Amino acid sequence: MTYVIVEACIDIKDGVCTEVCPVDCIYEGGRMFYIQPDECINCAICVSVCPVDAIWYEDDLPPHSADFVAVNAEFFNNAVTGWGEPGGLGPDFRTEQDHPVVAAWDANGD
Numbered sequence: 001m002t003y004v005i006v007e008a009c010i011d012i013k014d015g016v017c018t019e020v021c022p023v024d025c026i027y028e029g030g031r032m033f034y035i036q037p038d039e040c041i042n043c044a045i046c047v048s049v050c051p052v053d054a055i056w057y058e059d060d061l062p063p064h065s066a067d068f069v070a071v072n073a074e075f076f077n078n079a080v081t082g083w084g085e086p087g088g089l090g091p092d093f094r095t096e097q098d099h100p101v102v103a104a105w106d107a108n109g110d
Contacts, residue, residue: 001058002037003046004072006065008054009033010105017046017055024088027075030096031103034075038085071099 005017009032017033018026025039026046035046035055047055056062058069075098076083086093097103 002040002042003035003044003055004037004058004061004065004068005033005035005054006056006061006068007032007102007105008052009050010102012052012054014051016049016051018089020045020049021089024090027083027086027089028094029075029098029102031098031105034072034099036076036083036085037073039087067101071101075099 005026011031013028013032015028015033018024018028022043022045023039023041025036025041026033027036042057044057047057056065061069074080076085080099081095081097083093
C-alpha cells in the first residue's frame with residue numbers, strides 16, 4: 001500500500017508536498033502532482049502539509065477517489081510519461097502531461 005494524490009490537487013498544485021518528501025517520490029504533471037507508488041516509503045510527511053487534503057493512504061481513500069490509485073501508478077507507465085521509477089523529482093521529471101482521467105477532468109469534477 002502507498003499514498004495517493006487525488007482530485008483535490010487538480011489545478012491547485014501547491015507543491016509543498018514535493019519540498020518535504022524525503023525520497024522525492026512526488027512528481028509534477030500538468031494539472032496535478034502524482035506519487036510514484038514503488039518509490040513511496042509511506043512516511044506520511046506529505047499528508048501533514050497538503051493544504052487541500054489531496055493525499056490519502058490507499059486503504060483510507062474515500063470511495064469516490066478510488067480510481068486515483070491507478071491514476072497515480074499509470075502516470076509513470078508508457079501510456080503517459082514512460083518514466084517508470086525515475087528515482088527522484090528533478091528538472092528532467094516534470095511535464096505538462098497528465099493521466100487521461102486528469103486531463104479530461106472539468107472544473108466541476110464531472
